[in-house]
Amino acid sequence: MLEYRSAAGRWVLLATVLGSSLAFIDATVVNIALSEIGRELGADSAGLQWTVNGYALSLASLVLLGGSLSDRFGRRRVFLGGVAWFAVASLLCGLAPTVELLIAARILQGIGGALLTPGALAILEASFTREDRPKAIGAWSGLAGIGGALGPFLGGWLVQSGSWRLIFLINVPVAAVVLWVAWRHVPESRNPSAARTFDVAGLLLGAAGLGGLTYGFTAWPEHGPGDPVVLASLAAGVAGMVTFVLVERRSAHPMLPLRIFRSRAFRGANLVTFLVYAANGGVFLLVVVNLQVVAGFSPLASGVALLPVTVLMLLLSARAGALGQRIGPRIPMTAGPLVCAAALAWLSRIGAGASYTADVLPPVILFGLGLCLLVAPLTATALGALDDSYAGIASGVNNAVARAAGLLAVAVLPLAAGLGSGSLTDPGALAPVYRTAMLVCAGLMTAGGVLAWLLIPDRLSAHTPVKTFCDPCSPPVHPADTADADRSGSR
Structure with a gap:
């Protein structure tokens, strides 16, 4: 097992941060290039929309599969495969001669992202000592956040100075660095009790659900909740997930072992994740829009308004992880959302003529401090609540919950706040909706803090540590057996 401050630990952290940043950045950076893509490829609005949504759809659909595969076949192996897949898909995106081929390549990119994203966190959980995992996860949160924040700036510079194709082609050398570092320095681990047979029914139903x-959530904001396609998609998704659960209960070798939900801490961490990431989805959408439309900020000024959150995450996330390890996750996971709720109530007062230094910066700093308290202990709890043999699927579940919450918030929050048929570009219509939406997000954060207090234990139970190795020719080793997994799931 590695220590957080060791040279080997720093290499593992570098590989997982760079790999995760590839997936995080490409989820948003393409928005900057849409006008250039449309102009060069002659794409209509539907084609441009699918350039964005194709990536999100395949990633969210298969992230559970990525977590399950990493536990079965090796976390490093699946992570390496995901990074390589992502690099090839990025190359195809950069060379695409038509928008149809670009959309197909973006869907392939999402598949690569679904393989590498849960694998990155599972590697951290399996590689570091129990004492150092929260610090490593905290550092990963802060550094990956920096990558996500710098992505739009880098993308804008590449589009302006070169071509939109560069935002995809630059992924190839970065992925090559990740592959080299991970191959040389990341130890392998897996769950030996996981069957090698493939749960085809679970895969198809989980992906369909x-x-x-x-x-459905992606199309909702544009087409409205009454659109037949939206309704059919949501109905198919619900039916797929219900059938998925029924099939997994009866499967001898399920892709998602339902016994992991016996853990109260795991259930609680994912419920808190759903609430706080739904709130975050609304915040990061509406604050920026409100600053431009209502407060009159320039696009650049509104875009960097939330940058202090990223800076604070970089500086404090590892310390917050260490704090959660020292005093237990319950207090920071309760206090963090409550601090965020107070910040959002403050942010709800931003209106016409607002000053950044007086009206925006103070609540943004408070919001960043709350997230610093919350994110690393929350992620560490979602992974640490289960036996280490389930690190991959635990990460996959938590990623799926967070993404579903964000998509739901973007789709539902403006309508729930009273937008109706109004426009997000109309100051008169947006101002009251923004205030209501921020108060709703504050309520979600408050509910997350209350749930954390009720469901998260003061201390997580110890698990059998993963034995890792650095010889790529050796078989992956893990001492956990089925009995260990069942005992951890029953906590």
């Missing part, structure tokens, strides 16, 4: 929900 998550895919239907993702598409």
